[in-house]
Amino acid sequence: MGLPNVGKSTLFNALTSGKALAANYPFATKDPNIGIIVVPDPRLDALAKLVNPQKTIPNTIEIVDIAGLIKGASQGEGLGNQFLANIREVEAIVHVVRCFEDDNVIHVDGSVDPVRDKEIIDMELLFKDMETMDKRIDRLKKQAKGANKEELRLLELAENLKKHLDAGKAARTFECEKNDRPLIDDFFLLTSKPVLYVCNVDEKSIHSGNKHTRALEAVVAKENLTATGHAHSEIILISAEIEAQIAQLESMEERKEFLEAMGLEEPGVNRVIRSCYKLLNLISYFTAGEKEVRAWTIHIGDLAPQAAGVIHSDFEKGFIRAEVISYADYIKYGSEHAAREAGRLMIQGKDYVVQDGDVMHFRFNV
Numbered sequence: 001m002g003l004p005n006v007g008k009s010t011l012f013n014a015l016t017s018g019k020a021l022a023a024n025y026p027f028a029t030k031d032p033n034i035g036i037i038v039v040p041d042p043r044l045d046a047l048a049k050l051v052n053p054q055k056t057i058p059n060t061i062e063i064v065d066i067a068g069l070i071k072g073a074s075q076g077e078g079l080g081n082q083f084l085a086n087i088r089e090v091e092a093i094v095h096v097v098r099c100f101e102d103d104n105v106i107h108v109d110g111s112v113d114p115v116r117d118k119e120i121i122d123m124e125l126l127f128k129d130m131e132t133m134d135k136r137i138d139r140l141k142k143q144a145k146g147a148n149k150e151e152l153r154l155l156e157l158a159e160n161l162k163k164h165l166d167a168g169k170a171a172r173t174f175e176c177e178k179n180d181r182p183l184i185d186d187f188f189l190l191t192s193k194p195v196l197y198v199c200n201v202d203e204k205s206i207h208s209g210n211k212h213t214r215a216l217e218a219v220v221a222k223e224n225l226t227a228t229g230h231a232h233s234e235i236i237l238i239s240a241e242i243e244a245q246i247a248q249l250e251s252m253e254e255r256k257e258f259l260e261a262m263g264l265e266e267p268g269v270n271r272v273i274r275s276c277y278k279l280l281n282l283i284s285y286f287t288a289g290e291k292e293v294r295a296w297t298i299h300i301g302d303l304a305p306q307a308a309g310v311i312h313s314d315f316e317k318g319f320i321r322a323e324v325i326s327y328a329d330y331i332k333y334g335s336e337h338a339a340r341e342a343g344r345l346m347i348q349g350k351d352y353v354v355q356d357g358d359v360m361h362f363r364f365n366v
Helices: 008-016 042-051 080-088 114-143 149-166 178-185 211-226 240-248 252-262 268-279 304-311 313-317 327-333 336-341
Strands: 033-038 055-057 060-065 093-098 195-200 233-238 282-288 292-299 319-325 346-348 359-364
Touching: 008 033, 008 060, 008 240, 008 268, 042 055, 042 282, 042 292, 042 327, 080 114, 093 114, 114 149, 114 211, 149 178, 195 211, 195 268, 211 233, 233 240, 233 268, 240 252, 240 268, 268 282, 292 304, 304 313, 304 319, 304 359, 313 319, 313 359, 319 327, 319 336, 327 336
Parallel strands: 055 292, 093 195, 195 233, 282 359
Antiparallel strands: 033 060, 282 292, 319 346, 319 359
């Protein structure tokens, strides 16, 4: 998401190699465009080379291109309410911010100022969240008239969170007990979602940024300081124009040559996807057999039965054990058989915490 004319649809098209309407006027995108992105993972390719399966299936992310938000969206300005409802559905926000000067591309507020642009959108999301919390607190007050400790606790939490929002702070920076976090998640607030800021820059700023990106970095760094645990926001530099050119090249060879000419190691869209994984605490594990080599998405800290459940709920219900080879061992020994012979295939039970890159085989009984 972002303000109109910041390069959202151009970036979305490059990410999905789709063809969303990218035009130089506000509200070029009314309904959200939905695209599926393949998650680039060299490990999957390396496993497929060794196993030589009938098919290789990568992980995918669903990405939604939401129309440009404008000032007053929380009061229904532009297509405000519709956009905000679209944002409520997602797990993380990729906020595209204009950090390039170009007289040919109009800016809705007349000048390039990413910090102001960020604040306009932040405030719209905050206003909506305040409204949500006001309604929630009213309901909780009606419910919590008795001496139910849980209801009173939830009301207190809601009121503290509302104060935090009233102070102009995003819900994601609200500090609370670890076991209160699920309660906060149940409020479904827009500002509780992690944010990846994509600075859309011109070609010459792609490596080291410019005054606009530095101003935005300073603001985001300050926000991350107040948040507990891992960073809730991240910044990357991308030129949507360059990404659009890469996406139009047919062959991998042409793309590689183009990237080298630009002094880039990989397309920026790869960095967007990796950053989204990091913000959402996601990792991948693999299954590898003659029929298919496949990547599966799970959360950091997921146990073996939960990982099995991503394939099918029966796998989780009837979980017996997991046979696990680390990715490094699989590559080192070259096959499941060789890893087993070398004593590197581990039998793991229900308490095993799945590691990023594990190659797994599940035994289950339903």
